[in-house]
Amino acid sequence: MKTEEICELVRPLIPEGRILTQIADRYSYSFDASFGEYLPDLVIQPENKEQIAAIMKLANEHMIPIYPRGAATSLSGGSLPVKGGIVLDMSQFHKKLVIDRENLLAIVSPSVITGDIHQQAEEAGLFYPPDPSSSHVSTIGGNLLENSSGPKGLKYGTTKEYAIGLEVVTPTGEIIRTGGKTVKNVTGYDLTRLIVGSEGTLGIVTEAIVRLIPKPQARKTLLASFERLIDSGHAITNILSAGILPSAMELMDNACIRAVESYTPSGLPVEAEAIIIVEIDGHEAAIAEEIQRCEAICFAQKATEVRVAQTEEERANIWRARKMVSPAITKMGPTKISEDATVPRSEIPKMMERLHAIRDKYQLNLVVFGHAGDGNLHPNIITDKRNVEEMKRVESAVSEIFEAAVELGGTLSGEHGIGTLKSPYMEMELGKEGVQMMKKIKDAWDPNGILNPGKIFPQPGQTKVVLT
Amino acid sequence: MKTEEICELVRPLIPEGRILTQIADRYSYSFDASFGEYLPDLVIQPENKEQIAAIMKLANEHMIPIYPRGAATSLSGGSLPVKGGIVLDMSQFHKKLVIDRENLLAIVSPSVITGDIHQQAEEAGLFYPPDPSSSHVSTIGGNLLENSSGPKGLKYGTTKEYAIGLEVVTPTGEIIRTGGKTVKNVTGYDLTRLIVGSEGTLGIVTEAIVRLIPKPQARKTLLASFERLIDSGHAITNILSAGILPSAMELMDNACIRAVESYTPSGLPVEAEAIIIVEIDGHEAAIAEEIQRCEAICFAQKATEVRVAQTEEERANIWRARKMVSPAITKMGPTKISEDATVPRSEIPKMMERLHAIRDKYQLNLVVFGHAGDGNLHPNIITDKRNVEEMKRVESAVSEIFEAAVELGGTLSGEHGIGTLKSPYMEMELGKEGVQMMKKIKDAWDPNGILNPGKIFPQPGQTKVVLT
Known part of the structure; x- marks a missing residue:
């Protein structure tokens, strides 16, 4: 169905100014924070649930794909209109x-x-x-x-x-x-x-x-540097087995530390194989004692340096290093492939080894950081999507990252979702039957397959993500 | 299908001693901790997942209902074999x-x-x-x-x-x-x-x-008595808005206090409209300070007495009163109808009023206790199922309890489940479409409707639970 025809159908349901048909508008809705561009036929900005319900009924009648879209920050292609149709831009929905x-x-x-x-x-x-x-x-x-x-x-x-x-x-x-x-x-x-x-x-x-x-009363933050990555892994598990449950435990590998230091020098130890950031929140008296124990555990695991923030400013400085990771690596190349393969916490050292081996095998610029406390790592590959030869290596590396995560008892995605980018690997983790049980729900609820089609479920025969 | 026929079918799949066909055995599996008795045709005690998978395939082929059963402590009829068929008694399943x-x-x-x-x-x-x-x-x-x-x-x-x-x-x-x-x-x-x-x-x-x-380091427990129920409600919400998150907040109404006191006298204030038990766990230093604040909040809400347990024994005494509730009310009559209607925390005082009005209207022996911190109340009606006239009043009272919970923004069941006992009320809470979306999943996964049939979903035309 063409833009004009769909437009005719929706006009009785949606106020004039909330239907966008110009190519410039449609183009603005053709991408998200992931990979790939797909032009929708039409963009609608619904203001209330009744309009959405009416559009959904119409879409079923005429078999028009519908793509809901929030701020489009998805890293897995969640909001991409891969089969054309209508993007439902929720930005003008009433605010409550x-x-x-x-x-x-x-x-x-x-x-x-x-x-x-x-x-x-x-x-x-x-x-x-x-x-x-x-x-x-x-x-x-x-x-x-x-x-x-x-x-x-x-x-x-x-x-x-x-x-x-x-x-x-x-x-x-x-x-x-x-x-x-x-x-x-x-x-x-x-x-x-x-x-x-x-x-x-x-x-x-x-x-x-x-x-x-x-709201927790107070919080304490420390940054610890380790000569060896494996020691940082032990520090993480030992803090947890000591009965301390931090509100955050972040890890940055050497490539990541160097990327940040060369982007905005902030005194990070560029020789360290890893740094971890540990934050504890809760009752004032409790965290004062717990942060001391965390410090001792890090030193017992051969940390070369442990900095406990004494002021809110020092805390902000520690977190700044972590927050600079994304901008720093974005500077390293035009295309960033951001993964979120997640493994059981105890497998983090092994996963890091596998990631570094993949990096060396495919000669790629790969940095690793992430939420180590829950095993949720973010291997990021910095590349250039115009370089077709390198993108082939990236494809193979991405496949191997998923294989490594699943082999270590982990999952394809800890928080970014499957979207368009990981659907070919669903069966690797879930088996054919596991995917089928999910698909049965999708088919029962959406018999015409019109709501956000092209996501989660692999296309028939699709076994590899295609970036090129 | 008769017991003998089903037995013939399952014999090749299940070891001899794990198939129970005697009427005495079948009778033992005909009830749970709820209401009603239904005789299964056969009981199987599977030892591993392969046996269960084989039984499920067979059951689909021959349209035999399958009823999984754990310890059968369900208060909503979760394990009742309401349509005969096979009970899968999981007690002999391998232990890991x-x-x-x-x-x-x-x-x-x-x-x-x-x-x-x-x-x-x-x-x-x-x-x-x-x-x-x-x-x-x-x-x-x-x-x-x-x-x-x-x-x-x-x-x-x-x-x-x-x-x-x-x-x-x-x-x-x-x-x-x-x-x-x-x-x-x-x-x-x-x-x-x-x-x-x-x-x-x-x-x-x-x-x-x-x-x-x-594991939390330590815990502190208090018991507070209130002349007026509404004051106990305010104490509960004020503790939470003070930034304290107790690990338990239990409520007992006057009928409940009296029942416990007449069962095992333990010095509870029989004139109080309500008592609450508050337990806090966490870091030693934190909870010492928090329990003091809880005490002050209770007194500010006109508690007539607040006891903070100073020893593990005193703590055990406080919890003993709460744990005596079920045995105490079981002594009050042969049949106990235990509900778990749940409301938003702020509506507890209103829900208690509604419950007491229902008790008076139908002249029933109704006591209320429960997990007040999360709005999960347990109105219990003590009755005798042989008294047909009284059971009619119980039926009406139960309906009105559900209506009250849903009207106050709550739910039919906080923790006991829908089972056989609450299925007629599903649409009251979820609407026709809400129930249909659930049923679509059930039908997609279990097209022959053989796994635990007769639970959750109302029978066509069923709008009231039938206890008589």
């Missing part, structure tokens, strides 16, 4: 953000920026833990559908652990509510947790109830 | 309980008693928080399929927050694995959380990976 202090909840519409939830919760003395790096721009709708997390997953869990109720437009255009305002709810199947992380293939969230927790 | 200290995990088979997980985790300095009252006898398989929780839900969440990987036999007899050993996993749909809480209607768990956390 209500903090319910008594019930420790926030009621939010999908268009709200996650950072605004953080801020309003904190103003009420509360805390919304999920904190993906993009939280200052990404919206809660996208965070919910991708089950985003970030550094706080270890202690606080992911978006899924906070979403307890949803309002959803189903792929066939029904409006349903799942869960509710209570943390305990076993009334039927947990559709809330099924839809959270479904990458927009099972429904479009139009409202969510997320749990908040009391 | 491995604590993985480095990854903070336990790997368990479904036949393991939950209390054994608690104990072995503690011996390793770790902690498995979900703690249903039946945990000394109930098995983790049942806990997973029912998403059991108990008093620690407020701070620590339910079974669902700990299950991160499963091995499952599907309704069509495939063996699949879901999730894995990592807390972060967004590889496709979250089948783990779909199966947890599915009441054995979507698959039979044959192995599970559950997350453990570091």
Whole structure:
């Protein structure tokens, strides 16, 4: 169906200014923060759930693909309109953000920026833990559908652990509510947790109830340097077995440390094989004692240096080094392939070895950092997508990264999602039957396959991601 | 199909001694901890997943209902063989309980008693928080399929927050694995959380990976008495808004206090409208300060007495009163209808009013206690199922309890499940479309409707539970 024809169909349902058909507009919606460009036929900016429900019904009638889109910060292609059709840009959806202090909840519409939830919760003395790096721009709708997390997953869990109720437009255009305002709810199947992380293939969230927790009183942060990567791995597990549950435990490898130092010199030890950042939050008295124990554990594992931040400024300095990683490596080349293969914590040293071997085998610029406390590593390959020969090596390296993660008992994706980029590898992790059980749900809910098609499930015969 | 015919079919698949056909055996499997009796045609005690998979395939071929059964402590009829067929008694399934200290995990088979997980985790300095009252006898398989929780839900969440990987036999007899050993996993749909809480209607768990956390250093417990119920409600919300997250917050109403006192006198204030028990765990220094603040908050809300346990013995005494509730009320009459309607925390005072009004309207013996911190109340009606006239009043009262919970923004079931007892009320909470979306999953996975049929989904035209 052509743009003009679809436009005719949607015009009675959507106000004039909320239908975008110009090629320049359509082009703006053809990419996200991942890889690949796909031009949609049309962009619609719905303002309320009724418009979305009407569009979904129409789309089923005329078999038009629908692609919901938040802030498009997806690193796996979650919002790419790979089969054309209509992009539903949620940016103009009505904004609602209500903090319910008594019930420790926030009621939010999908268009709200996650950072605004953080801020309003904190103003009420509360805390919304999920904190993906993009939280200052990404919206809660996208965070919910991708089950985003970030550094706080270890202690606080992911978006899924906070979403307890949803309002959803189903792929066939029904409006349903799942869960509710209570943390305990076993009334039927947990559709809330099924839809959270479904990458927009099972429904479009139009409202969510997320749990908040009391804001931790205080926090302490340290940075430890290690000559040998394996020692940093032991430090991480020993801190946890000592009964300490940090709110974040980040790891940067040598390539990553060097990238940051050459981007903005901040006194990082460029000879270290690894540095780790450990942050603890909670009661003032408790964390003062715990951070000392963390320091001792790091030294016992042969840390060459341990810096405990004494002031908020020193803390900010430590985190600045971590936050500079992405900008620093972006400077290293025009194309960044950012993975999130995740392994059981105990396998981090082995996974790091495998990653460095892959880097050497394919002669690629690969840096590794990530949320080591929960085994969620971010191997990043810096390349140039115009270099066809190198991209072939990148493809092979990416396949081997996934193989390594699965062989070590891990998963293809810890937090970025499968999207378009990892779907060929689904069977490697889940087996044919595992993927089929997921597909049965998709087919039962979306019989015409019109909601975010081309995501999660491999195309028939597809066994490798194609970057070139 | 008759017992003998089914027996012929399963004999090649299952060792001789593991097929029970005698009427006395079958009768032993005809009830659980809820209401109603249904005689199965046959009982099988599988020892491994391959036997279960083979039985499921056979059952699909011959359309035989299959009823998985753990320790049968279900309060909602989860394991009742309502349509005859085969009970799969999991008690003889191989036992596996491995604590993985480095990854903070336990790997368990479904036949393991939950209390054994608690104990072995503690011996390793770790902690498995979900703690249903039946945990000394109930098995983790049942806990997973029912998403059991108990008093620690407020701070620590339910079974669902700990299950991160499963091995499952599907309704069509495939063996699949879901999730894995990592807390972060967004590889496709979250089948783990779909199966947890599915009441054995979507698959039979044959192995599970559950997350453990570091064991809290210490704990403090207080008991506070209130002349007015509403004041206890305010104390609960004020403790939470003060930034304190107790590990348990239990409530007992006056009828409940009197029942316990007349069963085993333990100095409870029989004139109080309510008592609450607050327990805090964590770092020694933190909880010492927090329990003092809790005490002050209770007094500020006009508590007539606050007892802070100074010794482990005093703590045990406080909890003994709470643990005597079930035995005490069981003494009050031959039949106990135990509900678990759950409301947003702020609505507890209103829900208590509604419950007391229902008690007076139908002239029933109704006591209320429960996990007030998360709004999970347990109204219990003490009655005698041989008294047909009274059971009619009980039926009406139960309907009104569900109506009240849903009207106050709550749910039919916080932790017991829907089973046979609450299925007629599903649409009241979820709407027709909400139930249909769940049913689509059930039908897609279990096209012959043979796995635990008669649970969760209402029979056509059924709008009321029938107790008489």
